[in-house]
Amino acid sequence: MAEAHPDQFGIVQKMYYSWDFIDNAQGKYEIKYPDENKSRLYTFSVDLENRKNRSTYELIENGQVIETIHVLLKDGIATRQMPQKHIFTKEPIENNPRAGADSLYGRYIGLFNSDITNSEWYILIEGNYEDWTYSEVEFLGMPAFLIKGTISEDKSEALAGPFTMTVSKETGALLDLKCYEENEKVGFSITVQDLSINKDIPDDVFVLDVNGNKEVDNTEFNLNGVGNSGEEKTGGEEISHD
Structure with missing residues (x-):
């Protein structure tokens, strides 16, 4: 699966190792x-x-x-x-x-x-590469991947259905997650309101x-x-x- 979908595998890998980039x-x-x-x-x-x-x-x-x-x-x-x-x-x-x-x-x-910063939500997109696609966007002022697809019941019974996920291209940080119910109603969600990465604190x-x-x-x-x-x-x- 990784060989067949190297770009998608790379996104998952970036999320998994996010602390290496933050x-x-x-x-x-x-x-x-x-x-x-x-x-x-x-x-x-x-x-x-x-x-x-x-x-x-x-x-x-x-x-x-x-x-x-x-x-x-x-x-x-x-x-x-x-x-x-x-x-x-x-x-x-x-x-x-x-x-x-x-x-x-x-x-x-x-x-x-x-x-x-070290989101385990990568599990929603790991291995099921035929269930989602991605595009490159800018989000919260940083380059990001916008992921769209469907979560199967095998992957998560609680979150099964359409979803969108936004991930930092440079660090793998999770920037947004929305799981949709019927009639495009948002069910579970993680919404980032503010975020800065690798700046002095x-x-x-x-x-x-x-x-x-x-x-x-x-x-x-x-x-x-x-x-x-x-x-x-x-x-x-x-x-x-x-």
Whole structure:
């Protein structure tokens, strides 16, 4: 399949290895699920070269923010804070520069930004090259690939149907994803509202004020999340790719 569709295979490969092309990034994006009155808004500044991440997750329901989680990864320490609950938790990260996306470091460096910077949504276009086509466009001021096609039920039962995906040509970052239901209604979507890649980020961005908040362990912190769902609290709320 890769030999028969080398250009499409190259797009998937670029997404898979996106962290190899991204030194740092800043942005904001929103995730919406079908038939929900909730959305999830993410704001992030991540410096992969210097192992720093300052990101925020907001769960919004009927236009109101009902949960906020801040994360700061800096100097080998990962801090998460729920400002509405006035609590925070800290976790040391092993200093292992070779650690990959599956490590504890990988989890925190990608927390609340990896949907864009190291997106696993490449799985929707991997191997099924006859189901989609692409064109070159400009999106958010950067050269990009606009992908259009159909997701089969074998690829994803939850997202089966027409879709569009926009991917940065230079870095493989995900710039937009829309999965359509009947009558061209948008179902699941990831919408990037702002994004800059490989531009200098001031160090004073990487701060988190937890003064006046109570320090708790990870278990207690997780149990305080809306819905008491570990998946939603850590930003792992993606629809299964299976």
